[in-house]
Amino acid sequence: MIEVHDLHRHFGGFRAVDGASLQIRTGSITGLIGPNGAGKSTLFNVIAGVLPPTSGRVLMDGEDITGLPPHELFHKGLLRTFQMAHEFSSMSVRENLMMVPPGQSGESLWNTWFGRKRIADQERALRARADEVLDFLTISHVAEEKAGNLSGGQKKLLELGRCMMVEAKIVFLDEVGAGVNRTLLGTIADAIIRLNKERGYTFCVIEHDMDFIGKLCDPVIVMAEGKVLAQGSAAHIMENEAVIEAYLGRGLKNKAMVGA
Ligand SMILES: Nc1ncnc2c1ncn2[C@@H]1O[C@H](COP(=O)(O)OP(=O)(O)OP(=O)(O)O)[C@@H](O)[C@H]1O
Numbered sequence: 040m041i042e043v044h045d046l047h048r049h050f051g052g053f054r055a056v057d058g059a060s061l062q063i064r065t066g067s068i069t070g071l072i073g074p075n076g077a078g079k080s081t082l083f084n085v086i087a088g089v090l091p092p093t094s095g096r097v098l099m100d101g102e103d104i105t106g107l108p109p110h111e112l113f114h115k116g117l118l119r120t121f122q123m124a125h126e127f128s129s130m131s132v133r134e135n136l137m138m139v140p141p142g143q144s145g146e147s148l149w150n151t152w153f154g155r156k157r158i159a160d161q162e163r164a165l166r167a168r169a170d171e172v173l174d175f176l177t178i179s180h181v182a183e184e185k186a187g188n189l190s191g192g193q194k195k196l197l198e199l200g201r202c203m204m205v206e207a208k209i210v211f212l213d214e215v216g217a218g219v220n221r222t223l224l225g226t227i228a229d230a231i232i233r234l235n236k237e238r239g240y241t242f243c244v245i246e247h248d249m250d251f252i253g254k255l256c257d258p259v260i261v262m263a264e265g266k267v268l269a270q271g272s273a274a275h276i277m278e279n280e281a282v283i284e285a286y287l288g289r290g291l292k293n294k295a296m297v298g299a
Pocket of ligand 1 (some may be wrong): 077080
């Protein structure tokens with residue numbers, strides 16, 4: 040469980056996150072929605088150690104993880120993906136996956152000189168794991184392809200795949216569906232649901248596509264102006280007056296919120 044208590048992140052005098060408190064229940068796929076500029080990505084960045092908070096606390100299973108750097112959170116099983124995929128474009132898709140696991144024995148000089156067999160064994164295991172991940176994500180056919188040549192949606196799947204190479208507990212997905220075609224979006228949604236149900240991953244998902252959120256997420260948390268405005272099931276949220284006002288009141292276009 041992730042608990043966020045009265046979190047603030049200011050940029051100069053601007054309060055991007057302005058006293059947000061929320062919980063992400065273990066085992067859930069929690070949606071995080073809100074109009075542009077509501078503070079969603081900033082909140083993710085603070086939870087995932089990319090930005091320090093101005094004030095407030097973040098707990099993971101009761102442990103204070105406020106301000107821990109991303110690599111420490113990574114070792115605790117907390118991962119964050121970005122709106123823009125971060126692949127190594129000149130490496131193959133499989134190699135991108137094989138890069139991920141931390142603490143590879145190939146890293147130390149001792150192992151380089153004396154542990155050749157161990158390294159070879161480890162590489163074989165990594166390769167097998169990468170192939171399993173590619174199979175799970177239904178992108179085995181692009182294993183040898185340079186990651187830079189993948190479509191936007193395939194890159195998003197690769198990001199999910201990187202999360203699967205480690206024993207992630209909780210994954211923060213930032214606009215995993217942005218710019219992705221419907222078919223791949225369905226594949227991404229299925230992968231998230233299967234990872235959640237079959238492997239026990241908890242997810243927190245920022246997404247503007249309400250069909251995607253409605254299919255995947257319970258509960259849905261709505262942010263506006265740096266604060267939590269509402270939370271509940273997707274159906275409940277879409278009927279909430281304050282939420283409709285936050286999206287439409289200031290003329291912000293968001294057809295998805297009104298089901299168009
Ligand atoms: N590094 C920064 N310096 C100054 N202002 C920032 C910085 N990062 C974000 N902001 C501002 O904080 C506000 C919240 O931004 P944030 O990206 O968290 O919103 P968001 O809800 O994720 O929006 P979107 O849905 O458009 O991605 C915005 O007004 C943004 O311009």
